[in-house]
Amino acid sequence: MNATPSSTDHRDHTYGTDHAYGTATDRTEPADQEGRTVHLDTAGWGTMPAAVRALVADCASREDRYGPHELEEDLEDVLRTEVHERLGALLGVPAADTAVVTDAAGAFDALVSRLAPGRGERVWTTPYESAARLTALYALRDRTRCTVEVVPLREDGDLDLEWMARHIGDDVALVSVVHVPSGCGIVNPVEEIGQILAPYRCVYAVDASYSAGQLPVDAGRIGCQLLTGDGWRFLRGPYAAGFAFLAPRLRAAFEDAAAHRPLPPNAAVAGLNAALAHHTATTAADGPAGLAGQGLLPALRAAVEECPGTELIAPGRVQSAILAFRHRDLPAALVRRRLAARGVVVWKTVAQETPLHLPRSGATTALRASLGPDTTPQDIARFGRALREVVREETAGAQRPRPARTLPPAPTPTPVLASAPAPVPPAGPRPRPSARRHLTLCPTP
Helix, strand or coil: CCCCCCCCCCCCCCCCHHHHHCCCCCCCCCCCCCCCCEECECCCCCCCCHHHHHHHHHHHHHHHHHCHHHHHHHCHHHHHHHHHHHHHHHHCCCHHHEEEECCHHHHHHHHHCCCCCCCCCEEEECCCCCHHHHHHHHHHHHHHCCEEEECCECCCCCECHHHHHHHCCCCEEEEEEECCCCCCCECCCHHHHHHHHCCCCCEEEEECCCCECCECCCHHHHCCCEEEEECCCCCCCCCCCEEEEECHHHHHHHHHHHCCCCCCCHHHHHHHHHHHHHHHHHHHHHCHHHHHHHHHHHHHHHHHHCCCCEEEECCCCCECCEEEEEECCCCHHHHHHHHHHCCEECEEEEHHHCCCCHHHHCCCEEEEEECCCCCCHHHHHHHHHHHHHHHHHHHHHHHCCCCCCCCCCCCCCCCCCCCCCCCCCCCCCCCCCCCCCCCCCCCCC
């Protein structure tokens, strides 16, 4: 409710547009001092604007003081109307066709679990698909005996649209495409794919988790029937609040599945609404070129390329504000830790996050740097200096001769009395070793 409460009402806050994000100038202004943390992991977790963070904290405080039902009543307009209107404006669809979810992967799994393609019908995915969505697709295959086909790539890393145009047919029941994958910055041509699929009956599902907020995402132009995304990445909202667009023919199946899944917290939904408002105001002020610091991508790429021993992981002709790279000799985890010690935050990606792409390219781990709207040229310069320092120090340390290890003297064996029988191991299965082991995921053909 956005009506002004009475002076005797303990619910003395409103949660409409003004409280949600303030004015267009209410933004976290970057500082140029060396002590500022350089956050280059917007793709993993976008830093919330100050007004959004304050709103979420205020909602949590009021929920703790008065209970969830009072907070839900205060947020009624936001939860039922305002956030859906903002989502509809962001995605270019009617507000009634949007939904608020906990996360994109869960929303995709909820819908796929209700689909029923016929035996032998085809489901298309791409090499850039995430492990979570692949898990849902393989479960669909095992349940319905459909077949899962992977769209091939061209030599430059782009999806082969000519292959798709030649092989599409009415026996294709579902096509799943990620707009921007988590492991690299390629921008897949989702609108062109939508044009290829439009004459056919298939459900077209697009994952916009890593594109919403940094690139224009218009579900109407894309022509998809399902579009999902996370609100805490480039949209810079709180964790556990995502969104979905559903074509009317899918809503009943989705709502039936979603009824058995947890809902996002009300405070998180209010934060998502505030982040959407902030994003709209920022875009109106700076224009599309200001989304996620797109203009700084060439400088970020140059900073990585100038560091000896680094290799870019950047397939495709069109790139987003995400750049993946690795060092030929140094582990990604080591480089990430050393950068963090210098105040530079990047992310370590694991090949199995996109199991159909990175493992086959030879990369097991890599580093991912992603830009945000508050990223400055000074941040990129500092990242480049820190990366060169880390590589220089760690490479020099690896080349130093290590001192020979001196083994301790072997203990003197204790004599065993002849009358003492040797211990007999107990019958039954051998105990499992307690050491922690790594789990390796292998793509299912």
